[in-house]
Amino acid sequence: MINRREFLEAVAVAAAAPMLAHQDSAPDWGSPVFDLHFHLRPQPAGNLAHQDGAGVTKANLLTRGPALDQVKAVQAAAPGRFTWFNSYDVTKPDAEQALTQAVKDGAQGFGEMKFHVAADGPELRRMYALAAELRVPILIHFQEVDHFPNEGTWSTGFAKNFEAVLRSHPRTTFIGHADAFWANISENYRNESAYPSGPVKRGGVTDRLLADYPNLFGDMSANSGNNAMSRDPEFTADFLKRHQDKLLFGSDCGCTDGRGTGASQANNPGAARIAGKCVARETLTLLKRSTTPEIFQKIVWGNAHKLLRIPA
Numbered sequence: 001m002i003n004r005r006e007f008l009e010a011v012a013v014a015a016a017a018p019m020l021a022h023q024d025s026a027p028d029w030g031s032p033v034f035d036l037h038f039h040l041r042p043q044p045a046g047n048l049a050h051q052d053g054a055g056v057t058k059a060n061l062l063t064r065g066p067a068l069d070q071v072k073a074v075q076a077a078a079p080g081r082f083t084w085f086n087s088y089d090v091t092k093p094d095a096e097q098a099l100t101q102a103v104k105d106g107a108q109g110f111g112e113m114k115f116h117v118a119a120d121g122p123e124l125r126r127m128y129a130l131a132a133e134l135r136v137p138i139l140i141h142f143q144e145v146d147h148f149p150n151e152g153t154w155s156t157g158f159a160k161n162f163e164a165v166l167r168s169h170p171r172t173t174f175i176g177h178a179d180a181f182w183a184n185i186s187e188n189y190r191n192e193s194a195y196p197s198g199p200v201k202r203g204g205v206t207d208r209l210l211a212d213y214p215n216l217f218g219d220m221s222a223n224s225g226n227n228a229m230s231r232d233p234e235f236t237a238d239f240l241k242r243h244q245d246k247l248l249f250g251s252d253c254g255c256t257d258g259r260g261t262g263a264s265q266a267n268n269p270g271a272a273r274i275a276g277k278c279v280a281r282e283t284l285t286l287l288k289r290s291t292t293p294e295i296f297q298k299i300v301w302g303n304a305h306k307l308l309r310i311p312a
Ligand SMILES: [Zn+2]
Pocket: 112, 114, 141, 177, 178
């Protein structure tokens, strides 16, 4: 039973609902959208809620450790809308075995690889070799600057040492992501901040590596990707054009509803510029206004399908 006040409130909400639903409807991006960088959420429905809220067609679930049952549940609830990658602690001796099994179980890549090791160290080199052997891409988080005290660094040495890795693992498909990858689009970056701002100086390491190495791709997710593409509109338009076959949209968004509710970039005071916003929506909006519809469609849809060898 509800009382009169509750009844009137319910009527008022119902009357307002169609209007709100319309204003709040998921955006149409003019292209289907594949979110390469979406961390698996514990509640199956939470995964789909973000996609639907942000106007995302398909998402790639990034998982760590045993995840097959959860992935299957999410895929069963929304057939055709989720692929998945798996990661595993690269310092553990059974990492190769676990990741090989994940690929046998249907994982289409390794990632996100985010560990406190060097990018050219033995732990990750084992994974680069295995990714080539299994013919799956490997997605790496590169970070040299703490977001909060004592966070530590991840896959270190990108600017100095990653070119040698690309050269010595030509059969491995690498997908670069996170702060150090994106900050190094500018030639004058020296690890002074996680998210540098201001005009981009041409000739940055990342820009050069994307041009020179066919086995390197860029994942545009998170505040890092969004920040990099927000710095210098003229550079951005040219960068998207030049690397149109090498860039992949991803969100790395933690918001609950694809509309910015909750924390979009958890635990990260450095990403305050995107607080209260959905990273997927923000980056899709930015990409759409920065390039042509043809290039936009490649970056948000076509390239990922080619890379994962799945039908679009
Ligand atoms: Zn990451």
